[in-house]
Amino acid sequence: MTSTAEKPGNSGFSHYSNGKVFAVAPMIDWTDTFCRRFHRLLTRNALLYTEMIVADAILHGKRDRLLDFDASEHPLALQLGGSDPHKLAEAVRIASDWGYDEINLNVGCPSDRVQAGTFGACLMREPETVEACIRAMKTASSVPVTVKCRIGVDDQQPEDVLPDFLKRMIGAGADAIWVHARKAWLKGLSPKENREVPPLDYALVYRMREENPDVFIGINGGITTLEDASEHLKHVDGVMLGRAAYNNATILTGVDSQIYGCPEMPTDWDAIRDSMMEQAARHIAQGGRLVHLTRHMVGLFQGFAGARRFRQILSADGPKPNAGPEVIAQAFAAVDIEAGLVRSA
Known part of the structure; x- marks a missing residue:
């Protein structure tokens, strides 16, 4: 292993125990190490995520290329894709040597490629599988294990599906749950359309937070400004921006002062x-x-x-x-x- 990262000493909960959290979403082909180093120059405090990395790739691929990152990227979460509890646990054990601050399981990506591997958003139909995955990952991790999910898929009724899903995740020991507040339509919509067409249901996510006050619940989807983020943070514990932060990275220069309350300073x-x-x-x-x-x-x-x-x-x-x-x-x-x-x- 040739990682340049410094292991955080299993401090684990630091970014979830200090109040509200602002995160830049994991985005395949976008949030690589060069992207994250750039974003870190714009905000010291935002939680950053890797691209989704499939557990099988870590087990059998070039681990240094997949897992290496720079120490400046902390706090940094590793997002994994998979549906086999044993493989995910082994991937977590391997990744532990790199010193990530969090391990996140993707239960939200709707792409055909991800569906073909039986992970991502299609796992919303198999909450018992996700529950087993989280339990296995928890046994292998010394840092928070979290989930990023949708409110449902296809013809599921989010009002019924999401409460049960969250109950299972909480019971399995998930340390935080990030909810993209839209359904995913696995047939008929492209990944891009799945980010824009299904209607947003922020109120449902807010209600999940009210019903689970002791669990960190963050929100994602359709949030484009720090003003919007601040409004959401009146109802939930965390806010995650994806393409809005990537396509207009200047937004990130206001995160430390507007979200984390740091003294406002001119951007250098x-x-x-x-x-x-x-x-x-x-x-x-x-x-x-x-x-x-x-x-x-x-x-x-x-x-x-x-x-x-x-x-x-x-x-x-x-x-x-x-x-x-x-x-x-x-x-x-x-x-x-x-x-x-x-x-x-």
């Missing part, structure tokens, strides 16, 4: 630029490409004068074979940061 854009350039230089020196980092930065500066040019530089020059860190400097130079939020033409 020069330090962020310099850190990304340093990371890029190291990655390129190791045989990587600039675009592995810059593809995650394109959504920065939405609403700022010069944002369009910023995107153009990163999108056009970042993928070039010989692109270097200077591309990041050029992109930042195109933004009129002093002018603040002045929309570009």
Whole structure:
């Protein structure tokens, strides 16, 4: 194992025991280590998640490539996919050497690929299987084991399904439950449509929190601003943003002050630029490409004068074979940061 992460000393509950939690959702093909290092420059306190990693991949694949992360990414949760309690427990045991702050089980992804593996949202139909998985994962983990689920799938009635599902998860020892407040339609809707078409039912998630006051329940789905997040936090313990935070990463610069109550300080854009350039230089020196980092930065500066040019530089020059860190400097130079939020033409 060649992880650069520092093991957190099994402190475990720290990010769930200190009040409300803001999280950036796990997103396949998006929230890789380069994305997370970038997001960590924008917020010190948000809980970050890996992409979903299938338990079989950890058991049989290249573990360093799958599990390595940088110490700066803490607090960081590992999201697993699977439906075999024994395989999931073994994956948790293996991952424990990397020092993640949480292990999360995906019971929400509706993609065909995930369904073919009998995990993700289709497991909402098999709560007893998920219950067994959580029990097994708990026996192998020294940090919180959590679940990310939907309110139901297909023709299920969420008012009946979700209370029973949560009861089972709580009984199995789940330390936190993150609920995407939409159904997933496993046939007929694409993953993108499943994030937008099924109606949101925030009230149901709020009610689950009221009925389970001793369990951390967080909400996900359709939340786009920190103002929205703050409203949700009046009813639940945590708020999770996915594509809204990724596509408009500037949102994350307000998390520490608006959600966690830290003293408000001006964002040090020069330090962020310099850190990304340093990371890029190291990655390129190791045989990587600039675009592995810059593809995650394109959504920065939405609403700022010069944002369009910023995107153009990163999108056009970042993928070039010989692109270097200077591309990041050029992109930042195109933004009129002093002018603040002045929309570009």
